[in-house]
Amino acid sequence: MTEDARDEVDRLVAAWRTERPDLDVEPLQVLSRVSRLAKHLDRARRAAFAEHDLEPWEFDVLTALRRAGKPYELSPGALLRATLVTSGTMTNRIDRLAQAGHVRRRPDPEDRRGVLVSLTETGLARVDAAFSDLLRREHDLLSGLGPTDQRALASLLRTLLAPFDSP
Amino acid sequence: MTEDARDEVDRLVAAWRTERPDLDVEPLQVLSRVSRLAKHLDRARRAAFAEHDLEPWEFDVLTALRRAGKPYELSPGALLRATLVTSGTMTNRIDRLAQAGHVRRRPDPEDRRGVLVSLTETGLARVDAAFSDLLRREHDLLSGLGPTDQRALASLLRTLLAPFDSP
DNA sequence: GAGAGATATCTCGATGTCAAGACAGTACAC
DNA sequence: GTGTACTGTCTTGACATCGAGATATCTCTC
Numbered sequence: 001m002t003e004d005a006r007d008e009v010d011r012l013v014a015a016w017r018t019e020r021p022d023l024d025v026e027p028l029q030v031l032s033r034v035s036r037l038a039k040h041l042d043r044a045r046r047a048a049f050a051e052h053d054l055e056p057w058e059f060d061v062l063t064a065l066r067r068a069g070k071p072y073e074l075s076p077g078a079l080l081r082a083t084l085v086t087s088g089t090m091t092n093r094i095d096r097l098a099q100a101g102h103v104r105r106r107p108d109p110e111d112r113r114g115v116l117v118s119l120t121e122t123g124l125a126r127v128d129a130a131f132s133d134l135l136r137r138e139h140d141l142l143s144g145l146g147p148t149d150q151r152a153l154a155s156l157l158r159t160l161l162a163p164f165d166s167p
Numbered sequence: 168m169t170e171d172a173r174d175e176v177d178r179l180v181a182a183w184r185t186e187r188p189d190l191d192v193e194p195l196q197v198l199s200r201v202s203r204l205a206k207h208l209d210r211a212r213r214a215a216f217a218e219h220d221l222e223p224w225e226f227d228v229l230t231a232l233r234r235a236g237k238p239y240e241l242s243p244g245a246l247l248r249a250t251l252v253t254s255g256t257m258t259n260r261i262d263r264l265a266q267a268g269h270v271r272r273r274p275d276p277e278d279r280r281g282v283l284v285s286l287t288e289t290g291l292a293r294v295d296a297a298f299s300d301l302l303r304r305e306h307d308l309l310s311g312l313g314p315t316d317q318r319a320l321a322s323l324l325r326t327l328l329a330p331f332d333s334p
Numbered sequence: 335g336a337g338a339g340a341t342a343t344c345t346c347g348a349t350g351t352c353a354a355g356a357c358a359g360t361a362c363a364c
Numbered sequence: 365g366t367g368t369a370c371t372g373t374c375t376t377g378a379c380a381t382c383g384a385g386a387t388a389t390c391t392c393t394c
Contacts, residue, residue, distance in 0.1 A: 007325050007332045015234040020298070027305035030317055031208055033324035038205030039251055040331050041198055057350075067182040077372055084206055089351055091374050113359045113372050131187070138194035144326050150197055153323040157200035158174050159311050164207050165174045224380070244342060256381055258344050263380095280342045280389045 009033050041141070048137050052130040059134075061093050062102060062127035065119045073118035075108065102126060176200050208308070215304050219297040226301075228260050229269060229294035232286045239286035242275065246284065269293060 009032045016025045045056050054062070064082040065072045074082075080090040094117055097103040102123030108114030119127070142150055176199045183192045212223050221229070231249040232239045241249075247257040261284055264270040269290030275281030286294070309317055 007328050009325070009328070012234065015236075019234055019236055020295075023299065023302055024306070025302065026317065027302060027309050029321035030309060030324065031305050033321060033328055034201055034204050035208060036251070036331075037201050037324060037328055040328070041202060055350090067179065067186055069182075069186055075372080076374090084203070086352055087373065088353075088375075092350075108372095111360075111372080113357095115373070128187075132190065135190055135192065135194060138198050139191070142194050142197060142327070144329065145323065149323055149326075150193065152319070154196035154200060156312065156316055156320045156323075157197065157204060158176070159316075160309065161174050161176070161200055161204055161207070162311065164203075222380090242342080243344090253382055254343065255345075255383075259380075275342095278342080278390075280387095282343070 007033075009036065041138075044137050044141060045134060048134045049130050051133065052126055054126060054130050057093055058097060058100075058102065059127065059130055061090075061097060062119065062123055063131060065103065065117065066124065066127045066131070071118060072124065073116050075114055075116055077114075079117065097123070174200075176203065211304055211308060212301060215301045216297050218300065219293055221293060221297050224260055225264060225267075225269065226294065226297055228257075228264060229286065229290055230298060232270065232284065233291065233294050233298070239291065240283050241285075242281055242283055244281075264290070 009029065012032060013025055013028050016023070016028065042056065045059070049056055049059050060083045061079060064079050065074055068074050076087070076090050076094060079094075080087055083090070085093075094103065094105065098105055101120055104118050104120055106116050106118070108116050145153065176196065179199060180192055180195050183190070183195065209223065212226070216223055216226050227250045228246055231246050232241055235241050243254070243257050243261060246261075247254055250257070252260075261270065261272065265272055268287055270284050271287055273283050273285070275283050312320065
């Protein structure tokens with residue numbers, strides 16, 4: 001071993017090199033860390049939203065509407081594309097958000113198959129507060145990296161994501 | 168807007184800057200990409216494992232055992248720490264893996280509270296095949312970056328993960 | 335060696351997600 | 365205009381996960 005293990009993934013990669021010396025396990029250095037970091041981030045999000053009585057899935061939908069700008073209204077189809085979930089999941093989410101009073105549903109006047117979902121006043125207030133809180137925590141999570149490193153990291157990740165977004 | 172949106176997260180950040188110009192949304196440039204990439208990676212994993220009749224959760228447990236080296240045996244506690252799931256989940260996973268014939272359970276001779284879980288021959292063969300396949304796909308997924316960039320990316324991610332692994 | 339607290343695993347109920355399919359409405363070619 | 369393919373939303377059933385709590389065992393201190 002030419003270098004010490006400095007995090008859990010280094011240990012994981014070292015173990016694989018011993019057990020499967022025939023394989024090139026370099027990709028794990030990047031992708032295992034991506035998975036693990038996403039998992040930790042999920043936990044941080046859950047903690048942040050709990051203070052505002054929101055579940056992560058509620059936040060995801062409400063922010064998509066918030067980001068759309070006035071009148072904070074999108075179709076379920078647009079919402080599921082924004083959140084990467086299936087249509088059945090989105091129906092269920094909208095049902096529960098409507099019941100909680102955070103969103104409203106109305107028929108799309110231009111397409112009788114369609115529906116439009118919009119934020120209520122309480123939904124708007126809730127998501128704005130939770131979002132500020134989330135950004136504060138994300139900022140802390142990134143405090144180990146300077147601005148230059150953060151930009152470099154974002155840029156590298158963008159390259160990896162490009163194939164998924166463009167087609 | 169000083170720069171063009173080049174991926175979905177660029178668009179997301181641009182939307183936030185318009186809607187909430189009072190907030191510093193830079194952290195999203197990194198962390199939203201981490202989340203999204205993890206989601207895409209999950210899908211790729213699911214597809215890779217399906218060819219070997221394995222679910223992602225099955226793979227996670229089996230690889231932890233495989234990585235431990237002969238005799239491919241760990242306690243449920245060690246497995247849940249390796250996979251970041253709760254104890255209830257791990258009990259359930261081991262039950263189903265045992266039923267599928269991929270692992271075996273036996274009492275820990277040194278600690279009567281404890282149990283030891285080990286790979287069967289079929290479990291070992293299955294996980295080795297699936298792992299090769301996964302690495303091939305992960306390699307493709309990273310093909311947009313050269314070796315130097317990959318190392319840089321891994322290093323930046325390690326810095327972010329350090330606080331979670333050390334304590 | 336007795337008791338308090340820690341640890342290891344399992345049980346159980348609630349929940350969010352997905353996949354597949356149903357259904358209504360739209361678009362477009364002919 | 366009619367038929368065919370497509371789109372948008374919702375329904376349903378199966379399933380993996382979590383969280384809280386139960387039980388058994390170990391460890392450490394006195």
